[in-house]
Amino acid sequence: MPNCGKIPTPTLERLATYLSALTNLANTNVETVSSAQLEEHTGVNAAQFRKDLSYFGEFGRPGVGYNVRSLHARIKAILKLDRPQPVLLVGAGNLGRALVGYPALKAENFQIVAVFDNNPTKIGSELMHVTIDHIDSVAERNRSLGARIGIIAVPAYAAQQVAEQLVEAGVLTILNFAPVVLKVPPHVTVRNVDFVQELAVLSFYLPDE
Amino acid sequence: MPNCGKIPTPTLERLATYLSALTNLANTNVETVSSAQLEEHTGVNAAQFRKDLSYFGEFGRPGVGYNVRSLHARIKAILKLDRPQPVLLVGAGNLGRALVGYPALKAENFQIVAVFDNNPTKIGSELMHVTIDHIDSVAERNRSLGARIGIIAVPAYAAQQVAEQLVEAGVLTILNFAPVVLKVPPHVTVRNVDFVQELAVLSFYLPDE
Numbered sequence: 001m002p003n004c005g006k007i008p009t010p011t012l013e014r015l016a017t018y019l020s021a022l023t024n025l026a027n028t029n030v031e032t033v034s035s036a037q038l039e040e041h042t043g044v045n046a047a048q049f050r051k052d053l054s055y056f057g058e059f060g061r062p063g064v065g066y067n068v069r070s071l072h073a074r075i076k077a078i079l080k081l082d083r084p085q086p087v088l089l090v091g092a093g094n095l096g097r098a099l100v101g102y103p104a105l106k107a108e109n110f111q112i113v114a115v116f117d118n119n120p121t122k123i124g125s126e127l128m129h130v131t132i133d134h135i136d137s138v139a140e141r142n143r144s145l146g147a148r149i150g151i152i153a154v155p156a157y158a159a160q161q162v163a164e165q166l167v168e169a170g171v172l173t174i175l176n177f178a179p180v181v182l183k184v185p186p187h188v189t190v191r192n193v194d195f196v197q198e199l200a201v202l203s204f205y206l207p208d209e
Numbered sequence: 210m211p212n213c214g215k216i217p218t219p220t221l222e223r224l225a226t227y228l229s230a231l232t233n234l235a236n237t238n239v240e241t242v243s244s245a246q247l248e249e250h251t252g253v254n255a256a257q258f259r260k261d262l263s264y265f266g267e268f269g270r271p272g273v274g275y276n277v278r279s280l281h282a283r284i285k286a287i288l289k290l291d292r293p294q295p296v297l298l299v300g301a302g303n304l305g306r307a308l309v310g311y312p313a314l315k316a317e318n319f320q321i322v323a324v325f326d327n328n329p330t331k332i333g334s335e336l337m338h339v340t341i342d343h344i345d346s347v348a349e350r351n352r353s354l355g356a357r358i359g360i361i362a363v364p365a366y367a368a369q370q371v372a373e374q375l376v377e378a379g380v381l382t383i384l385n386f387a388p389v390v391l392k393v394p395p396h397v398t399v400r401n402v403d404f405v406q407e408l409a410v411l412s413f414y415l416p417d418e
Contacts, residue, residue: 009410016409020388043390079409087408094307101303104388104405148415149408173411179229179313181252189414191407196313198400199358200225200288201218202382205398206357
């Protein structure tokens with residue numbers, strides 16, 4: 001793949017959007033799709049779509065459009081979702097429950113293989129069929145699980161310590177829902193999802209009364 | 210406020226990040242903060258911070274730093290969070306429950322004032338002390354509530370119809386958790402949070418085995 005080391009993050013985000021649209025098209029047995037049709041499904045304009053794909057070589061044929069299954073398979077491979085991706089979840093609260101039960105994760109090959117918490121009343125019980133383990137066992141548990149993606153769904157005050165435990169357990173990428181800036185070693189990639197931040201931006205766009 | 214019509218979205222996102230850090234500092238009775246110290250708490254470098262603030266006029270004094278409470282109050286006002294912001298939530302599932310129970314929302318003045326679903330077994334029961342109403346009543350209910358922010362936490366196949374019902378009910382901004390591109394009138398602003406997309410980007414960054 002050309003240029004693979006320097007793909008802009010927005011391109012990666014859009015690739016995931018294309019993948020989701022292609023998954024839906026493949027499920028409804030659509031065989032080919034034009035970039036204009038894909039724009040309908042993704043909201044991303046056709047020129048941007050072609051530019052994003054250009055980072056990864058040749059796709060489709062001019063005037064013919066794209067074969068849905070082959071484009072789907074190639075984007076899955078680029079995002080390393082052509083193989084199961086085991087995920088560790090820390091935080092067995094409401095958000096953790098929502099994530100474990102989220103059907104689209106499994107559909108794209110993400111598998112939450114273990115759930116951790118530090119609340120003694122939760123340890124040993126199940127969250128949507130996954131047994132909850134104590135966070136202090138994460139390094140030991142992950143020796144056999146081999147997960148490299150972790151999700152932090154704990155309160156802000158606990159998030160930094162959890163991040164350190166995940167890194168020690170061999171996790172290389174973290175999806176962080178706690179509203180706090182995590183300090184991690186340079187080899188670890190973090191993405192933050194902050195519900196308050198999302199709503200605050202929307203609030204700004206409201207007209208004055 | 211100068212330039213208020215053309216604030217870049219990343220600036221708004223960072224404003225929300227500064228707000229969250231300042232809320233924490235104010236809660237621990239810190240009185241002044243330098244841009245370098247704030248960088249510690251937000252991960253945003255000091256030059257970017259000053260540039261972001263410059264859209265909104267004069268803040269702080271060179272060499273003295275920023276008064277935490279006054280900066281906090283000004284950013285709250287910019288983001289229109291100096292007043293309660295009522296929010297309609299659609300989708301009384303696990304994610305909805307996580308959102309209603311999320312303490313940081315209330316701390317920043319967001320109040321989920323009504324919850325809607327279309328599942329007859331849920332209507333009339335409570336989600337964290339908020340009674341669940343039928344989605345078809347959203348326009349009528351919002352006549353008295355006056356909320357202009359809506360959250361969509363329903364499955365993808367139901368999201369477009371819910372968006373239309375929210376818009377008809379007077380909602381102007383939507384936070385959408387469904388993995389689908391919503392078609393809304395131009396006066397409505399949508400932000401999407403897609404858990405699969407977030408994980409897919411992280412998956413890309415994993416080294417090859």
